[in-house]
Amino acid sequence: MSVxxxxxxxxxxSHTCVELINAGVDVVIVDNFCNxxxxxxxxxxxxxxxxxxxxxxxxRDKKGLDSIFKKEKIDSVIHFAGLKAVDESVYKPLEYFDxxxxxxLVLLDVMRxxxxxxxxxxxxxxxxxxxxISPLTEDMQVGGVTNPYGRTKFMIECILQDLYVSDNSWxxxxxxxxxxxxxxxxxxxxxxxxxxxxxxxxxxxxxAIGKREYLNVWGDDYDTPDxxxxxxxxxxxxxxxxxxxxxxxIEAGSGLYIYNLGTGKGYSVLDVVKAFEKASGVKIxxxxxPRRAGDIATCYSDPGKAYRELGWKAERDIEEMCEDSWRWxxxxxNGYPD
Ligand code: NAD
Ligand code: UFG
Numbered sequence: 287m288s289v290x291x292x293x294x295x296x297x298x299x300s301h302t303c304v305e306l307i308n309a310g311v312d313v314v315i316v317d318n319f320c321n322x323x324x325x326x327x328x329x330x331x332x333x334x335x336x337x338x339x340x341x342x343x344x345x346r347d348k349k350g351l352d353s354i355f356k357k358e359k360i361d362s363v364i365h366f367a368g369l370k371a372v373d374e375s376v377y378k379p380l381e382y383f384d385x386x387x388x389x390x391l392v393l394l395d396v397m398r399x400x401x402x403x404x405x406x407x408x409x410x411x412x413x414x415x416x417x418x419i420s421p422l423t424e425d426m427q428v429g430g431v432t433n434p435y436g437r438t439k440f441m442i443e444c445i446l447q448d449l450y451v452s453d454n455s456w457x458x459x460x461x462x463x464x465x466x467x468x469x470x471x472x473x474x475x476x477x478x479x480x481x482x483x484x485x486x487x488x489x490x491x492x493x494a495i496g497k498r499e500y501l502n503v504w505g506d507d508y509d510t511p512d513x514x515x516x517x518x519x520x521x522x523x524x525x526x527x528x529x530x531x532x533x534x535x536i537e538a539g540s541g542l543y544i545y546n547l548g549t550g551k552g553y554s555v556l557d558v559v560k561a562f563e564k565a566s567g568v569k570i571x572x573x574x575x576p577r578r579a580g581d582i583a584t585c586y587s588d589p590g591k592a593y594r595e596l597g598w599k600a601e602r603d604i605e606e607m608c609e610d611s612w613r614w615x616x617x618x619x620n621g622y623p624d
Contacts, residue, residue: 287310287311287312287361287362287533287537288311288312288313288314288358288359288360288361289306289311289312289313289314289360289361289362289363289364289533290314290315290316290354290355290358290360290362290363290364290402291303291306291313291314291315291316291363291364291366292316292317292345292363292364292365292366292367292393293316293317293365293366293367293368293408294313294315294316294317294340294364294366295315295317295319295322295323295324295326295327295330295340296317296321296322296326296366296367297322297466297476297477297478297522298366298408298463298466298522298525298526299315299317299364299366299367300322300326300329300330300475301469301470301475301522301523301525301526302364302366302525302526302529302530303315303330303334303338304330304333304334304470304475304526305523305526305527305529305530306364306526306529306530306533307330307334307336307338308334309530311530311533312338313338314338314339314340314341314354314358314360315327315338315339315340315341316340316341316343316345316351316354316367317340317341317342317343317367318342318343318344318345318367319342320369321369321370321480322478322622323478323621323622323623323624325622325623325624326475326478326622327340329474329475329622330475332474333470333472333474333475339358341354344389345367345389345390345392345393346384346385346388346389346392347392348392348395348396351392351393351396352396352399352400355396355397355399355400355402356400360400360402361402361404361537362402362404362405362406362457362533362536362537363393363397363402363404363405363406364405364406364408364529364532364533365390365393365405365406365407365408366408367389367393368385368386368389368390368408368438369381369382369385369386369435370435371435371484372412372433372435372436372484372580373433373484374435375433375434375435375438376433376434378434379434382434382435382438383434383437383438383441386435386438386439386442387438387441387442387445390407390442390445391445394445394446394449403453403455403456403457403540404456404457404458404536404537405446405456405457405458405459405536406459406461406529406532406533406536407442407443407446407458407459407460407461408461408463409439409442409443409460409461409462409463410436410439410462410463411462411463411464411465411518411546411548411585411587412431412435412436412439413428413429413431413436413439413440413443413462414426414428414430414462414585415428415429415430415431415432415436416430416432416582417430420516420518420552420584420585420586420587421550421586421587421588422546422585422586422587422588423546423588423590423591424462424544424545424546424591428440428443432580433580443460446458446460446542447542450542454540454541455540456540456542457535457536457537457539457540457541458536458541458542458543459532459535459536459542459543459544459545460542460543460544460545461528461529461532461545461547462544462545462546462547462587463520463525463547463548464517464518464519464520464546464547464548464549464585464586464587465485465486465517465518465519465520465548466519466520466521466522466525467485467486467487467519467520467521467522467607467611468487468521468522468523468602468606468607468608468610468611469522469610469611469613469614469615470522470523470610470614471523471610471613473610473613473614473616473617473618474614474617474618475614476610476611476614476615476618476621477522477611477614478618478621478622482498486517486555486558487519487558487562487607487611488611488615489501489502490558490559490562490570490611491562491611491612491614491615492615493570493571494562494566494568494570494612494615494616495615495616495619497619499571500570500571500572500573501559501570501571501572501573502572502573502575503555503556503559503572503573503574503575504555504575504576504577504578504581505574505575505576505577505578505581506574507577508577508583508584509583509584510554510583510584511554512554512556512557513554514554514555514556515554515555515581515582515583515584516552516553516554516583516584516585516586517552517553517584517585517586518548518549518550518551518552518553518585518586518587519549519553519558519604519607520547520548520549520600520607521600521601521602521606521607521610523602523610524547524549524600524601524602525547525600527598528545528547528592528596528598528600531592531596531597531598532545532596534596535595535596543595544591545591545592545595545596546587546588546589546591546592547587547589547592547598547600548586548587548589548600549586549587549589549600550586550587550588550589550590550600551586551604552584552585552586553604557604558604558608559572561604561605561607561608562608562611562612564605564608565605565608565609565612566608566609566612566616568612
């Protein structure tokens, strides 16, 4: 089986490529390297015993993408490529709609023209919006999103569902990720954000190595056990393994499938700080700040459907997530080499 992985050099994509190759799948990576370093490709190579091909190509480059499909024998696609910074999307909505939505339209058109009708899409728990009560299940209403990034995910879900209605020989899997953290056990692959991290774990690890003075905790007056936001953190390797199962599912027959990929457990910001301090032995100073716009109090999954239908569940706990994040950050204080 040969899988084209868009955004395969990024954080979740690189971990997924390792697990796909370990599972005997042939991988072809397409990435324009707008949010990752090329050295991540070498790190993937160093962890697997099999070579693979990568192309530097933007998914909006229809000709380039088409020639890749003509050259490689692609059975299915895992589509990670996209811009993902919530706050940036507020300032650059056109760039986000162009990259994420238009990019997906180009990809789907090229796939169809080349007879490839199987796709796994990286969606997000953000599509559940502000009003659903956790644990979130796949049948809840989606769409109450509050920012352009989230809207691109919701729009792409709609596009893929309409595509399936128009032609049910497609096999489409929408994976709604909760909060991926952690890193490969080796410490050689992990999350390497540009500039000041928006997300909690990379911010904590940068405080731990001394790059940032303290963590800002965005609000302690939520209706949660300690007042700080509660999220469903999932180890990136568990998430990667979920993709291996999802690809097997779409290979098995046509259909439209939607799954949460989360652990089903919620941890507050201060729970994560404590777990990280325990795993690393490093104290994380923090200051309580105001709430961050657009944040909700609590967001965690009901991961039961993925277990029932894919036989997948997350195995790695919050301690392991923190240990692995710390190993990556301490071994690579400046992230991937240029
Ligand atoms: P990432 O930025 O590390 O990876 C995305 C990759 O896509 C990068 O390597 C980037 O260079 C590439 N890319 C972006 N636009 C491209 C384009 N037009 N053509 C080709 N390549 C392009 O992000 P990630 O955390 O690995 O996320 C992967 C996917 O999962 C994204 O679609 C993201 O929105 C989604 N997601 C992530 C999270 C999270 O918290 N990390 C949560 C929910 C959903
Ligand atoms: N937080 C802080 N300080 C920080 C960063 C985060 O207190 O410096 C808090 C947030 O307020 C929130 C929690 O930590 O309570 C998690 O925040 P993240 O930014 O790490 O994650 P979010 O849940 O806000 O968003 C993530 C992804 C989105 C995705 C969403 C739902 O960044 O892309 O999960 O899947 F849409």
